Amino acid sequence: MSLEILEGFRKAIELILSGDPTVVDITLRSISVSGMATLLSALWGLPTGIIVGLSDFKGKPFLKGFFNALLGIPTVTLGLILYLFFSRTGPLGFFHLLYSPIAIMLGEAVLVSPIMVSLVINAVESVDPEIRDLARTLGASEAQASLAVLKESMGSVSLAFTASFNRAIAELGVALMLGGNIRGVTRVLTTTVALETTRGELVLGIALSIILLLIVLAVSVTANILRGRRIWASR
Amino acid sequence: MKNYGDVVALDNVSLKIRSGEILTVIGPNGAGKTTLLRIMAFIERPTRGEMFFGGEKVDEENRDRFRLRSTLVFQRTALFNADVYNNVSYGLKIRGFPKHEIDEKVGEVLELVKLDGYEGRLVKKLSGGEQQRVSLARALALDTDLLLLDEPTANLDPRSASIIEDTISRVNRDYGTTIVVATHNMFQAKTISGILALLLGGRLVEVGSPDEIFERASKELLSFARVENLFSGDASIVDDGNSVIDIGGGVKIEAASALSGRVSVYVRPEDIILSKRSISSSARNTFTGSIVEVSDLGSIVKLRIDAGREFVVQITKRSFVEMGLNLSSKVYLTFKASSVRTV
Numbered sequence: 001m002s003l004e005i006l007e008g009f010r011k012a013i014e015l016i017l018s019g020d021p022t023v024v025d026i027t028l029r030s031i032s033v034s035g036m037a038t039l040l041s042a043l044w045g046l047p048t049g050i051i052v053g054l055s056d057f058k059g060k061p062f063l064k065g066f067f068n069a070l071l072g073i074p075t076v077t078l079g080l081i082l083y084l085f086f087s088r089t090g091p092l093g094f095f096h097l098l099y100s101p102i103a104i105m106l107g108e109a110v111l112v113s114p115i116m117v118s119l120v121i122n123a124v125e126s127v128d129p130e131i132r133d134l135a136r137t138l139g140a141s142e143a144q145a146s147l148a149v150l151k152e153s154m155g156s157v158s159l160a161f162t163a164s165f166n167r168a169i170a171e172l173g174v175a176l177m178l179g180g181n182i183r184g185v186t187r188v189l190t191t192t193v194a195l196e197t198t199r200g201e202l203v204l205g206i207a208l209s210i211i212l213l214l215i216v217l218a219v220s221v222t223a224n225i226l227r228g229r230r231i232w233a234s235r
Numbered sequence: 236m237k238n239y240g241d242v243v244a245l246d247n248v249s250l251k252i253r254s255g256e257i258l259t260v261i262g263p264n265g266a267g268k269t270t271l272l273r274i275m276a277f278i279e280r281p282t283r284g285e286m287f288f289g290g291e292k293v294d295e296e297n298r299d300r301f302r303l304r305s306t307l308v309f310q311r312t313a314l315f316n317a318d319v320y321n322n323v324s325y326g327l328k329i330r331g332f333p334k335h336e337i338d339e340k341v342g343e344v345l346e347l348v349k350l351d352g353y354e355g356r357l358v359k360k361l362s363g364g365e366q367q368r369v370s371l372a373r374a375l376a377l378d379t380d381l382l383l384l385d386e387p388t389a390n391l392d393p394r395s396a397s398i399i400e401d402t403i404s405r406v407n408r409d410y411g412t413t414i415v416v417a418t419h420n421m422f423q424a425k426t427i428s429g430i431l432a433l434l435l436g437g438r439l440v441e442v443g444s445p446d447e448i449f450e451r452a453s454k455e456l457l458s459f460a461r462v463e464n465l466f467s468g469d470a471s472i473v474d475d476g477n478s479v480i481d482i483g484g485g486v487k488i489e490a491a492s493a494l495s496g497r498v499s500v501y502v503r504p505e506d507i508i509l510s511k512r513s514i515s516s517s518a519r520n521t522f523t524g525s526i527v528e529v530s531d532l533g534s535i536v537k538l539r540i541d542a543g544r545e546f547v548v549q550i551t552k553r554s555f556v557e558m559g560l561n562l563s564s565k566v567y568l569t570f571k572a573s574s575v576r577t578v
Contacts, residue, residue: 128313130309130311130313131313131315133273133278133307133309133313134309134313134314134315135325135329136278136302137276137278137302137305137306137307138306138325138326138329138373138374138377139302139303139306139326139329139330139377140325140329141299144329148315148325151315152315152316
């Protein structure tokens with residue numbers, strides 16, 4: 001068995017290095033769908049996180065708790081709920097999005113939104129509260145002062161993007177239930193790994209798993225390097 | 236009037252500052268000094284009351300316009316995580332100044348606070364004193380009509396404190412900037428302010444010139460301020476109407492007022508003449524002692540002298556150097572009976 005695994009690894013690396021079109025196609029689709037899902041979640045997650053982080057209102061702890069609770073939502077449960085929405089008889093069925101990359105992207109965006117919001121709230125709250133007042137006393141408008149806070153928290157905000165992307169690219173339930181794992185259309189890294197493993201095709205499964213791990217690692221390392229850089233433009 | 240929930244931070248505070256004046260607000264921690272400054276900087280709204288700026292009433296419509304004419308330097312140094320240039324130029328960029336003017340202004344104010352050439356340094360790597368000077372430079376770059384400083388020299392090294400105090404005085408003198416300083420540093424309050432306001436528990440209890448306030452040395456002032464050379468002792472009236480107060484340690488002080496019984500008296504450090512030899516003068520009080528502590532306050536040196544009881548004396552640094560004084564030096568303290576004030 002161990003020899004079989006080692007052989008699987010050898011063949012997998014050969015497959016990656018040979019630039020196999022199937023592997024490239026699946027990898028690029030995974031990156032683009034998860035990347036778009038992350039950006040989409042940032043569209044509403046970033047402003048929501050900033051507003052909640054900077055505000056002080058009565059229900060804030062409850063709202064933060066709500067987003068934190070959503071962090072652990074099972075992907076298959078979310079996949080099922082969204083499947084019901086996108087299915088032909090569902091409230092969003094008229095869009096005919098089921099079994100399309102867009103459906104996966106929307107589903108993953110919903111899945112990672114609590115991560116985006118929670119981590120952005122934490123990032124903004126971790127900034128010295130006087131930074132906002134400092135910007136204001138130096139003449140900044142409310143929007144400019146909020147931007148200054150965002151700049152100060154950029155290191156932690158990048159973590160929100162990294163964590164969201166990694167969660168999106170590594171999840172299986174939503175991609176499987178909304179994408180259907182259709183070859184050349186909705187097949188992504190995780191769905192292919194699951195399918196190939198159940199079919200006993202370990203080589204492709206191992207190759208795609210290695211790629212998945214490398215992507216997650218590369219994104220995290222790049223984000224870490226960027227976090228150390230100066231956010232404020234130099235002269 | 237300013238409330239935070241049930242807590243009254245400022246209670247019926249009414250204050251008028253003339254253009255070009257330096258006002259010092261003194262008071263203990265929690266007196267409401269910072270709240271007052273934040274309201275004056277237009278980053279906090281009073282719960283109730285009216286504000287006027289340059290004779291014009293401040294309202295919701297013009298508040299932002301007035302906010303651009305004042306700036307606050309925070310007590311706890313707040314800095315952007317950037318280099319000195321980006322910190323100092325922030326307000327100028329917000330106001331849309333062209334780059335060459337920003338560069339020129341940044342260089343000018345950094346020179347003023349003796350940080351020229353520091354543009355590219357990361358502020359987080361500077362010392363506390365240097366960081367506070369960057370904060371001051373950042374505020375000065377804006378040339379605002381009103382400059383507000385919250386405990387500008389708290390916990391700073393003497394050199395930085397001295398540079399900041401000198402800069403405050405210079406900016407007021409050369410540019411006519413109206414300055415409000417919040418401090419609990421009595422020495423600073425005396426040296427830099429034109430007018431002094433005493434804030435206690437959110438209420439303004441005294442407003443006047445530093446001389447008036449310290450001369451009066453009201454119970455309110457003494458309730459929080461550490462007044463130097465404050466002694467208690469038994470007083471008895473002597474033949475000429477003066478009193479002699481035995482403050483212990485073999486020290487008897489003569490005061491130019493008829494006192495008897497248990498009294499508290501104090502002598503201002505700047506009223507005591509320090510000499511290396513006994514001097515012949517009309518002063519009724521002369522004691523000998525030795526220097527036990529030397530504190531460098533920039534241009535001033537504060538000495539603690541053990542003469543049976545400890546006295547604090549202030550002299551200029553130049554005098555300190557010229558007299559060749561150091562720890563354990565034997566010195567004479569001389570002050571007039573009329574300099575002895577009763578509480």
